[in-house]
Amino acid sequence: MGDIFDVIADGTRRDILQLLRERGDAGEDGTSVSQIVAELGVSQPTVSKHLKVLREAELVSVREEGQHRYYTLSPKPLDAVDDWLMPFLIDDFDAVSSTLPESAAHAADSIGRAAAAAKHALENAFRKIPGR
Template sequence: MRRDVFQAIADPTRRDIISLIAHQSLNLNSIAEKFEMSRPAISQHIKVLKECGIVIVNQEGRERYCEVQPRKLKELDDWLEPFRQIWESRFDKLDNLLEEIKSKSN
């Protein structure tokens, strides 16, 4: 089973979970409350996020607090780096301008 950051963030629910707990750890039930799917479904998503290192789980009593490891998301940023240089280049900015002009004429 592939279990990397790219595969983990491919699912929109998992992206929402990451955003939800980015600034404050939440226990599993609190997370699950925010979604319209079953608790076990969320539990399985957390498992994926945990296995690829995006989330770590801190047990406190019977509760499990899920905490994001933002550094792990830097792997995505690193992959993007070479492309960032391209879209920030002058030529790509020109493309952007032309695209804007075209969309305004519609």
């Protein structure tokens, strides 16, 4: 797997990840290459090239049905990005992280991730309400 920062540095790959995240949040069980091409307005060879990089970085998984391939987001590798960014988002990260026992730090991390996921789900739900 290449450096995760190199993988997500490309705008088209970020667009693909965003699309897969949105479709996954909407309950869809995978997105085909042709759907990605139509949605992003990028050529099929370009989408395929970027999906290969995303697969190698384990950011997407693929399910094959006959001649069709359906892609879903696998966000676990993005934890490395999250871990790197966290010190920049908390004013006194070192003081906070050094005062917690390891089990408490792990629990706080899990709760924080769950809260962020819930916030994201609510924001998506509100965006889908007509007239908002």
